[in-house]
Amino acid sequence: MATVLSVSGSPSATSRTARLLRHLDRRLVAQGHEVIPLDVRTLPAEALLGADVRHPAIAEAAALFDRADGIVIGTPVYKAAYSGLLKSLLDLLPQYALAGKTVLPLATGGTTAHVLAIDYALRPVLSSMGAGHIVQGWFTLDTDIAVTDDGHLSVAPGAAEALAQVVDQFAAALGGRTTLLAAAG
Numbered sequence: 001m002a003t004v005l006s007v008s009g010s011p012s013a014t015s016r017t018a019r020l021l022r023h024l025d026r027r028l029v030a031q032g033h034e035v036i037p038l039d040v041r042t043l044p045a046e047a048l049l050g051a052d053v054r055h056p057a058i059a060e061a062a063a064l065f066d067r068a069d070g071i072v073i074g075t076p077v078y079k080a081a082y083s084g085l086l087k088s089l090l091d092l093l094p095q096y097a098l099a100g101k102t103v104l105p106l107a108t109g110g111t112t113a114h115v116l117a118i119d120y121a122l123r124p125v126l127s128s129m130g131a132g133h134i135v136q137g138w139f140t141l142d143t144d145i146a147v148t149d150d151g152h153l154s155v156a157p158g159a160a161e162a163l164a165q166v167v168d169q170f171a172a173a174l175g176g177r178t179t180l181l182a183a184a185g
């Protein structure tokens, strides 16, 4: 069993990205992993914008990154890149906060013109933070994510299938890593 930190970088109170992540969290939990959700928007704005790394909430978030074996990073595409909110937290973490971690990058966006934002914008940041293994990410169109009247999340079939596949690949990569660590004692 691995510990996964599932980070949503959307500032929206009705975020599709966050809802999608919480939906995918359940798939990882069903596979036996411990999943800790983190919505960056719930962290204190003044601490994020003032780079207050000593603020207890920021220190606690940093400790969650440290503790996790795997990290799911979800962001809405904003201006052809990841959200500023996500970057405001990543900038407060140690340079190699992702060292040895398996990372699954996910994005939601309004246009397929920015389907590569994960690869040209987010992935280099994750690499610079020492991520051990960044598995294949996935971009989901916002129109493929809907909330039904009873509050349930519904994902268009094609997108749901692709997301299940990348989550399972991430889980498999996590499994390989925890087996290696166990073997190393």
Ligand SMILES: Cc1cc2nc3c(=O)[nH]c(=O)nc-3n(C[C@H](O)[C@H](O)[C@H](O)COP(=O)(O)O)c2cc1C
Pocket: 010, 011, 012, 014, 015, 016, 017, 018, 075, 076, 077, 078, 079, 080, 081, 108, 109, 110, 111, 112, 113, 114, 141, 142
């Ligand atoms: C300020 C802003 C900028 C955006 N810029 C882009 C963009 O450049 N490319 C894109 O595909 N979608 C863009 N979008 C659409 C969002 O990425 C998309 O609706 C996303 O699913 C929103 O996720 P959320 O509900 O989690 O915040 C933008 C939305 C906002 C509010």
